[in-house]
Amino acid sequence: MSEKLSFVSPTANSPWGTYLSQVDRVVPYLGPLARWVETLKRPKRALIVDVPIEMDDGTIAHFEGYRVQHNMSRGPGKGGVRFHPDVTLEEVMALSAWMTIKTAAVNLPYGGAKGGIRVDPKKLSLQELEKITRRYTSEIGIIIGPHTDIPAPDVNTNGQIMAWMMDTYSMNVGGTATGVVTGKPLHLGGSLGRVKATGRGVFVTGREAARRLGMDLRGARIAVQGFGNVGSVAAELFAEAGAKIVAVQDHTGTIVNTNGLDLATLIPIANKEGVIAFKGGDVVPNEAFWDTACDILIPAALEGQITAERAQKTTAKLVLEGANGPTVPTADDILAERGVLVVPDVICNAGGVTVSYFEWVQDFSSFFWDEDEINVRLDRIMMNALNQIWDTADKHKITLRTATYAVACERILMARQERGLYP
Numbered sequence: 001m002s003e004k005l006s007f008v009s010p011t012a013n014s015p016w017g018t019y020l021s022q023v024d025r026v027v028p029y030l031g032p033l034a035r036w037v038e039t040l041k042r043p044k045r046a047l048i049v050d051v052p053i054e055m056d057d058g059t060i061a062h063f064e065g066y067r068v069q070h071n072m073s074r075g076p077g078k079g080g081v082r083f084h085p086d087v088t089l090e091e092v093m094a095l096s097a098w099m100t101i102k103t104a105a106v107n108l109p110y111g112g113a114k115g116g117i118r119v120d121p122k123k124l125s126l127q128e129l130e131k132i133t134r135r136y137t138s139e140i141g142i143i144i145g146p147h148t149d150i151p152a153p154d155v156n157t158n159g160q161i162m163a164w165m166m167d168t169y170s171m172n173v174g175g176t177a178t179g180v181v182t183g184k185p186l187h188l189g190g191s192l193g194r195v196k197a198t199g200r201g202v203f204v205t206g207r208e209a210a211r212r213l214g215m216d217l218r219g220a221r222i223a224v225q226g227f228g229n230v231g232s233v234a235a236e237l238f239a240e241a242g243a244k245i246v247a248v249q250d251h252t253g254t255i256v257n258t259n260g261l262d263l264a265t266l267i268p269i270a271n272k273e274g275v276i277a278f279k280g281g282d283v284v285p286n287e288a289f290w291d292t293a294c295d296i297l298i299p300a301a302l303e304g305q306i307t308a309e310r311a312q313k314t315t316a317k318l319v320l321e322g323a324n325g326p327t328v329p330t331a332d333d334i335l336a337e338r339g340v341l342v343v344p345d346v347i348c349n350a351g352g353v354t355v356s357y358f359e360w361v362q363d364f365s366s367f368f369w370d371e372d373e374i375n376v377r378l379d380r381i382m383m384n385a386l387n388q389i390w391d392t393a394d395k396h397k398i399t400l401r402t403a404t405y406a407v408a409c410e411r412i413l414m415a416r417q418e419r420g421l422y423p
């Protein structure tokens with residue numbers, strides 16, 4: 001008998017509700033390991049912290065922060081830190097759980113964790129941003145560490161924030177601990193290739209999926225939602241392969257150009273002011289993004305974006321989940337019924353954590369690899385994982401998402417079983 005979690009009541013399409021539904025779907029494929037499945041339905045540890053800072057105007061502001069360690073059966077917790085006004089404990093729980101599945105899917109020696117602060121970082125000065133980052137790091141310092149839980153960048157966090165986190169943790173323990181976070185700047189123990197790794201993984205898995213569908217990337221029309229680290233890099237790589245980026249949406253709005261957007265001009269503008277400031281496309285209402293005629297759809301923003309209604313109307317034949325949790329379960333079913341292939345987040349966007357793993361290994365060995373070596377190893381890990389998942393999907397006639405969960409959950413629950421319970 002298991003008690004219900006007392007601190008969260010997920011709804012069907014909420015991030016945690018979506019995750020639970022994804023786990024339920026894999027149970028028939030777990031064999032005797034299914035008796036351990038409840039392990040995956042609750043986080044191992046969830047920390048809520050108060051983050052007080054003095055604002056530039058002298059007032060004291062309090063923000064709520066989280067670090068959730070979902071599962072550590074296979075190794076230390078691993079996963080990013082998000083700064084966003086909508087961050088909740090429930091969302092961070094789901095994001096940490098998806099990390100557990102993702103690290104196991106690509107067979108990295110990690111569990112899953114994630115963190116976040118409910119704050120709009122765009123409203124903070126640089127000094128306030130540094131203060132909130134450092135205070136949050138100190139507060140979660142009781143559960144993170146190079147051998148216990150290793151944060152990394154996620155939405156609205158970057159190399160500078162990882163540098164402050166590394167410095168704060170190092171000051172608190174009294175020695176430089178580069179391995180406590182990944183996604184750091186290069187001269188602070190960062191790795192070549194990390195900035196582009198997630199977008200690169202989306203491209204590598206997407207190229208293989210397109211090949212298997214018989215879709216030529218040259219001339220393929222792509223719509224990208226979210227034009228930050230993941231979306232813009234994936235778009236660039238697909239454009240280099242001959243595809244046309246016909247629609248892009250970010251938090252400022254949506255632009256469309258059926259002849260293909262000029263990324264060399266768009267990317268620097270989007271990084272500074274948002275895509276809406278770009279003059280080389282038509283500005284359309286946000287909902288029209290989902291109506292844009294395209295062959296490939298790349299959600300690379302937030303959770304819950306592909307709803308049942310949007311799944312029904314998309315013309316895409318292939319969905320590449322750059323974001324975590326972008327598709328709600330009802331939409332997943334509609335896409336499957338309509339024959340739209342979905343490469344799920346837990347494999348599609350695993351390139352980032354894979355190069356984070358390389359960074360962590362390089363930090364411990366104090367020996368750094370060149371970018372070609374990183375990319376060759378990244379591509380190999382992504383392709384091996386994808387091929388194994390595809391074989392599992394073919395064998396059981398299931399979606400790539402359920403197949404990824406089957407491969408990953410077997411690894412996680414086998415580790416759980418082999419470790420045993422005390423006494």
Ligand SMILES: NC(=O)C1=CN([C@@H]2O[C@H](COP(=O)(O)OP(=O)(O)OC[C@H]3O[C@@H](n4cnc5c(N)ncnc54)[C@H](O)[C@@H]3O)[C@@H](O)[C@H]2O)C=CC1
Binds near residue numbers: 302324349350
């Ligand atoms: N950075 C990384 O290495 C990884 C990120 N991811 C996931 O990829 C997604 C994007 O992350 P990043 O690119 O790192 O974040 P980012 O902060 O660099 O970019 C986020 C993008 O989403 C856009 N956005 C935010 N709210 C939006 C809305 N309501 N509608 C449309 N666009 C919106 C922003 O304008 C921005 O273009 C997230 O789901 C994240 O968890 C997954 C794996 C690794």
Ligand SMILES: O=C(O)CCC(=O)C(=O)O
Binds near residue numbers: 081102183324356
């Ligand atoms: O690089 C990492 O360790 C984690 C990245 C992340 O948060 C994610 O894959 O969603």
